[in-house]
Amino acid sequence: MNNYYQGVDIGSSYTKLTVIDEDDRICYQNIVKTLNRDKQELANILTKIKSQFNIVSVCATGYGREHFKDSHINKTEIYCASVGVSALYPEVKTIIDIGGEDIKVIKSDADSKVDDFYMNTKCAAGTGTFIIEIAERAELPLSRLSELAAKSDFDKELNSFCTVFAKTEIMKWIFDEVPEHDLARGIYISIVNRIAKIRMDKTLPIFLIGGVIQYHPFLKTIVEEKFKQRVVVPENPQMINSFGAALLAKKHAESEMKVKTI
């Protein structure tokens, strides 16, 4: 029977699951809301995974990692991001992970070592939650935000560090009859400027991962404009951390096996 390895990334908004085989190939991926009141959905997915694959090791990551009962190891999402991206792009790089409630800037070695990392401070400005809140106030459909922003050459940002105050600030733009597409671009510029305030090695290529880049692809353009670097968005950027976790689950199983052999 073939062995498989599972990574579970329990983020503040979504739980992501990845199963890989012995050759690091992705065999299964799924995503479910983390705080879905219907716990059955995640339970069903886990049952399905168990029935289809001979899972020998599980690694949990993300803010909810401690709450996942069936993991063999827990690793931080920062390390999992570094492992996941490095497996696809073995080079020295900056990883920017924009999630539901935080931004992480990671300097990652070619061999996945975390050289340095920074996170935004306690407020959620510049994160997924920020976009949702501001877009809601501006009555902009989230699903069309990237499409709208692409039509604009607006160059202003929301200055407030506080998401709630930023909502007040965008009202001024609305009163000034700033068009929808400019509002959308302004929101993205605000996020990227927030990232730019975090320490980063500006000589390195940038890899954008996380839920925000998955659903807001136009952010890549703004990041390119701002940092003037090669910017890469891996396929399924929201799933990268669970992929990294699956790779670490495999590494753990291999080291356990070694111990047993010795």
Added chain:
Amino acid sequence: MEQEIKKPYKIQSAKIMKEIMGNYFLGMKDTTKKMAWCTSVGPAELLRSFGFEVHFPENHGALLGATRTATDLIPEATKLGYSSEICSYLTADVGSYLKKQTPLTEHYGLEGPPKPDLIVYNTNQCREVQDWFEYFAKEKNCPVFGIEPPRYVDEVSNEAIENVAAQFKALIPICEKASGQKFDIDKFRETLRLSKEATDLWKKVLWTARVSPSPISFFDATIHMGPIVVLRGTQMAKDYYTTLLKELEDNVTKGIGFLEVEKCRIYWDGMPIWGKLRPMSELFAANNAAVVASTYCNSWVFDAFDPKDPFESSALAYTEIFINRSERAKEKILKGLIKDFNIGGMIFHEAKTCFSNSNSRFGMPLRLKNELGIETLVIEGDLCDLRFYSEGQTTTKIETFIEQLS
């Protein structure tokens, strides 16, 4: 799960310490004795030489933090016009006074901190103590005296020692009036001798952590430092640290540490997050990360005390404390400790309400990382006000940091 909390032993002397600290607080019920309030790195020895019992409002602030009552009390001080971004010891203590709530009631049957006959502060640590102690002096209609040394010194000059020693001497008539006792230099020498012996022992206690596995963690030390803060200048403090040191040295001899295996050794800079002491301690222990040294616990190591020269040596000891030094002097001290304690990583706690005890704000973490090749991490929080602390984010930062070091 690979992570589990392993704590092979408890420090047995803790029982004695609890008793000593309990007696210290219960002693405050005795209103026949003269009571002085003093800052934690203030002239306690001089006050004790006049027979004062000494209450340390910062100790009460730490208690409010540790019992997680501070966050509810701080808004009371804010309503009075004290910003929630100034010292949360101050705001919690003032809030406790205004709301008439203190853990001292539940633990020791005290209505609140004892009524002072004299209030004394030293701004060697920060300016907040001045406003804090002046507030209570007014509220309690009590004489107040402030020692104001030169701040942020590179090295302590002779002029600075003379200046501060003169301020110590100027305190004498005020103490005489408040205590009803004449100054006796031999008593001062005696309290200073006891204080010196206790502080030397405290240093040896902390320095046992230089070996691996270390017999005492930073988190243990924040508890065991109680007597050196509130009882220095007494025989009790000296006796306690004699006992504690023996236990720790025995454990060193037996190779017993608070962790069986130290995956990495960490230095903690800045204040403890009092309300999160236990979960923090458990977080590091679960990851086999040994937090073995700190700026904070070292603050009560006073090498300079010399009973032969009580005024000048007190002036030097209380002016050369880490918190009162220039950035350059601090960096030099830290580099020595990093080497002495074989430190691989350094955590800077940037306490939102404690500017003076947050050493990450002028680029030090990056400078130390670049110069010494150690990893550094800045975490945001506070000594008392848990509104400034985000548990999830901090845990992720710390665990990633440990992954980096391992």
